[in-house]
Amino acid sequence: MSLQGVKAIYLAEMARMLRTRLQSIASPVISTSLYFIVFGAAIGTRMTEVDGVSYGAFIIPGLIMLMLLNESISNASFGIYMPRFTGTIYEILSAPVSPFEIVVGYVGAAATKSVLLGLLVLLTARIFVDYEIQHPVWMLGFLLLTAITFSLFGFIIGVWADGFEKLQIIPLMIVTPLAFLGGSFYSITMLPPFWQTVTLFNPVVYLISGFRWSFYGAADVHIGVSVGMTLVFLTLCLLVISWIFRTGYRIKP
Amino acid sequence: MDSIIAVDNLTKTYASGFQALKGVSLQIRRGEIFALLGPNGAGKTTLISIVCGLVNPTGGQVLVDGFDNRRDYRQARQRIGLVPQELTNNMFDSVWATVRLSRGLFGKPRNDALLEQILRELSLWDKRNERIMDLSGGMKRRVLIAKALAHEPEVLFLDEPTAGVDVALRRDMWNMVRRLQQRGVTIILTTHYIEEAEEMADRIGVIRQGELILTEDKHSLMQQLGTRQLTLQLQQPLPAIPAALAEYPLTLEEQGYALVYTFDAKAEQSGIAELLRSVDQLGIEVRDLRSSQSSLEDIFVGLVHSREQPQQASTLGGAA
Numbered sequence: 001m002s003l004q005g006v007k008a009i010y011l012a013e014m015a016r017m018l019r020t021r022l023q024s025i026a027s028p029v030i031s032t033s034l035y036f037i038v039f040g041a042a043i044g045t046r047m048t049e050v051d052g053v054s055y056g057a058f059i060i061p062g063l064i065m066l067m068l069l070n071e072s073i074s075n076a077s078f079g080i081y082m083p084r085f086t087g088t089i090y091e092i093l094s095a096p097v098s099p100f101e102i103v104v105g106y107v108g109a110a111a112t113k114s115v116l117l118g119l120l121v122l123l124t125a126r127i128f129v130d131y132e133i134q135h136p137v138w139m140l141g142f143l144l145l146t147a148i149t150f151s152l153f154g155f156i157i158g159v160w161a162d163g164f165e166k167l168q169i170i171p172l173m174i175v176t177p178l179a180f181l182g183g184s185f186y187s188i189t190m191l192p193p194f195w196q197t198v199t200l201f202n203p204v205v206y207l208i209s210g211f212r213w214s215f216y217g218a219a220d221v222h223i224g225v226s227v228g229m230t231l232v233f234l235t236l237c238l239l240v241i242s243w244i245f246r247t248g249y250r251i252k253p
Numbered sequence: 254m255d256s257i258i259a260v261d262n263l264t265k266t267y268a269s270g271f272q273a274l275k276g277v278s279l280q281i282r283r284g285e286i287f288a289l290l291g292p293n294g295a296g297k298t299t300l301i302s303i304v305c306g307l308v309n310p311t312g313g314q315v316l317v318d319g320f321d322n323r324r325d326y327r328q329a330r331q332r333i334g335l336v337p338q339e340l341t342n343n344m345f346d347s348v349w350a351t352v353r354l355s356r357g358l359f360g361k362p363r364n365d366a367l368l369e370q371i372l373r374e375l376s377l378w379d380k381r382n383e384r385i386m387d388l389s390g391g392m393k394r395r396v397l398i399a400k401a402l403a404h405e406p407e408v409l410f411l412d413e414p415t416a417g418v419d420v421a422l423r424r425d426m427w428n429m430v431r432r433l434q435q436r437g438v439t440i441i442l443t444t445h446y447i448e449e450a451e452e453m454a455d456r457i458g459v460i461r462q463g464e465l466i467l468t469e470d471k472h473s474l475m476q477q478l479g480t481r482q483l484t485l486q487l488q489q490p491l492p493a494i495p496a497a498l499a500e501y502p503l504t505l506e507e508q509g510y511a512l513v514y515t516f517d518a519k520a521e522q523s524g525i526a527e528l529l530r531s532v533d534q535l536g537i538e539v540r541d542l543r544s545s546q547s548s549l550e551d552i553f554v555g556l557v558h559s560r561e562q563p564q565q566a567s568t569l570g571g572a573a
Contacts, residue, residue: 008357
């Protein structure tokens with residue numbers, strides 16, 4: 001294991017994020033705060049409680065997840081896509097680092113940043129709404145697991161994409177809709193029975209439900225199912241990535 | 254022979270079906286400067302890319318200092334530095350950050366003194382805090398070299414190092430390559446500038462359409478394949494080559510003021526003495542004479558051209 005190599009990739013990626021802090025840190029925090037203001041403080045006060053918590057507090061876990069998914073994917077996909085696009089990937093490929101170390105460097109940096117952003121948004125939310133965290137360890141665990149899983153997913157997209165449009169299309173067309181329809185703003189028990197069943201095919205439901213459980217102790221699905229589904233998706237991503245490096249797909253002709 | 258790189262029967266067929274390498278075998282000696290010559294698309298970059306780990310070979314083996322470059326890729330790659338053909342830089346990084354990244358990637362501990370020395374030698378030290386995107390093209394090229402040297406490689410690959418580079422930088426680069434060789438670094442450069450190979454290389458390989466058609470010591474190559482020319486500068490112009498000199502391969506140049514005699518460099522008898530006697534007997538006054546050896550470029554063009562011709566003929570035949 002070349003720790004030096006992992007460290008070099010990780011630090012370079014973190015430096016890139018700091019360099020673009022306005023776009024990569026300020027922007028997600030501001031846009032998530034807008035949701036808090038509109039849905040939490042303004043509209044939320046006129047809505048009834050959901051699962052025993054005020055609406056403003058109820059949407060916090062979902063909004064953080066929404067942000068976490070998007071940021072993890074965009075950071076990791078951009079991180080590996082740019083060297084492919086500019087050609088600087090030659091250096092990574094010619095270096096004595098293993099595929100595993102490359103993934104740890106890129107995905108680790110992307111996940112780190114997402115987790116930090118998640119915590120930052122959580123702190124910011126405090127300005128607008130009161131909330132409690134019943135299971136802080138689980139909360140951090142979920143944050144971490146989701147950040148890693150979706151950074152891996154982002155890495156795959158960054159390898160697959162052969163243009164900037166493809167880089168954006170999956171987060172925009174698939175992940176955001178799934179997150180919105182996955183119970184960010186409502187409990188799925190509010191839906192008619194048919195749509196409740198449909199919703200269970202949406203993987204994001206399990207993430208949001210589990211994360212919300214760590215805050216308020218109430219969930220749409222059992223916490224074990226949430227963790228299990230996330231781990232399944234994580235494993236899938238790892239399998240795809242190992243296939244990518246085994247075949248050299250779009251990285252190594 | 255102590256070879257630092259041993260390429261054995263390397264083949265590469267890309268997914269498109271294009272066969273870039275057709276069984277290339279090559280030994281690079283430790284400490285030499287080896288120039289890989291070939292027209293565009295001949296397979297030079299593919300060969301380098303496979304040795305450096307950027308491209309998977311279809312078949313064959315590469316040993317770097319005895320280490321298989323796929324099985325023992327860490328040991329193999331640690332020894333290699335690569336300067337790519339394209340100016341591919343992390344545009345937003347500073348020079349210093351990018352050089353440090355390179356060293357770290359290759360698993361070497363931080364060594365700021367060494368990096369400073371490398372940057373100074375490449376006249377980059379003053380620019381170390383500038384973003385790469387703000388540098389000129391020549392400076393960007395130097396940054397790529399600094400990155401490749403940051404982990405103290407034993408073998409340096411320079412893929413078309415002087416393409417689109419001005420004369421001063423080219424001279425600088427040649428000097429740098431010689432300094433590196435003095436320190437024991439083996440250098441492999443690809444180029445289609447023949448003068449570069451002629452100036453720098455100890456040995457030359459010529460690659461064409463995925464095949465290594467020749468590897469040879471530069472001097473013996475130039476001797477073997479080269480021709481020499483003797484140019485006689487005349488006092489008075491000649492209207493035509495005198496009939497008495499018809500048996501010599503002569504051409505008349507410079508509006509009749511120069512008589513050029515071409516002969517085989519390795520022939521036992523050059524024929525110069527007889528020619529000069531005949532010229533003297535004819536009463537032609539010679540003002541000056543000089544002899545020259547054909548350049549590597551002539552040899553190269555001759556080599557590639559002569560092997561191309563049969564194929565061109567068949568293509569034409571097919572078209573007709």
